[in-house]
Amino acid sequence: MPNSQLPFIGDFVRIVCAISNKYFPPLSSPDQVEQDELIAQKMLQQNEKENELKMLVEEKGLARKKTIWRPIEDCEVQGFPRLSDEQLSELTLGVYQLRLSSSYMQEHTTGNCDIKVHVHEQSLISAKLQSRYTSSRRYMLWIRHSEDMVESWYCQCKTGSRVVGMCSHIAAVVWFLSAGRYQQKESLGVRDWGKYLSDASAIRIDDSSSSESDSEVF
Numbered sequence: 001m002p003n004s005q006l007p008f009i010g011d012f013v014r015i016v017c018a019i020s021n022k023y024f025p026p027l028s029s030p031d032q033v034e035q036d037e038l039i040a041q042k043m044l045q046q047n048e049k050e051n052e053l054k055m056l057v058e059e060k061g062l063a064r065k066k067t068i069w070r071p072i073e074d075c076e077v078q079g080f081p082r083l084s085d086e087q088l089s090e091l092t093l094g095v096y097q098l099r100l101s102s103s104y105m106q107e108h109t110t111g112n113c114d115i116k117v118h119v120h121e122q123s124l125i126s127a128k129l130q131s132r133y134t135s136s137r138r139y140m141l142w143i144r145h146s147e148d149m150v151e152s153w154y155c156q157c158k159t160g161s162r163v164v165g166m167c168s169h170i171a172a173v174v175w176f177l178s179a180g181r182y183q184q185k186e187s188l189g190v191r192d193w194g195k196y197l198s199d200a201s202a203i204r205i206d207d208s209s210s211s212e213s214d215s216e217v218f
Helices: 003-023 030-047 052-060 085-092 096-109 168-178 207-214
Strands: 116-121 124-130 138-145 150-155
Touching: 052 138, 052 150, 085 096, 085 168, 096 168, 124 168, 138 168, 150 168
Parallel strands: none
Antiparallel strands: 116 124, 124 138, 138 150
């Protein structure tokens, strides 16, 4: 969307919502009401908190301290929790960023803009990555964790200090360290459909993704 259209975002959202309410089924089914209410309650509670990790980074000047950067795929981050899709969704408060994380990581790890990681201490790491949209811009982020959970996060991007959900930079790093690095390399990112041109019968079908796509309305 061009910047000239930003003042009209509110109008666009109302139009899209009106069309969705008129012609599409509810986004939340009756059996999900309780879960949705719990998520909403968590968001309200989180919204009242301050980003303590941001305060720590600024207080100790961690962004200016000397660091030893290593590629994320080669860095051993000991004690980082291994999380399920459900646990990751609870952190990001939705699946949108999780669906982007694998392709986001592929774009960085296979391109010329690697994600670098530094381990400050056993429970605190930082990462440095290039913006997907501006090659000259780099962001630093910090993640505090235990062996069981990701506790807090902060990124220098415009939305990186929020505590309700997380920005796409943090989501990508958390996803890779907690789940992506345990997957086969071929499953990272967008599938290469070109290799199936000679024999389409070799395509592996993911039941979960196919059932989800079948339910979509076009």
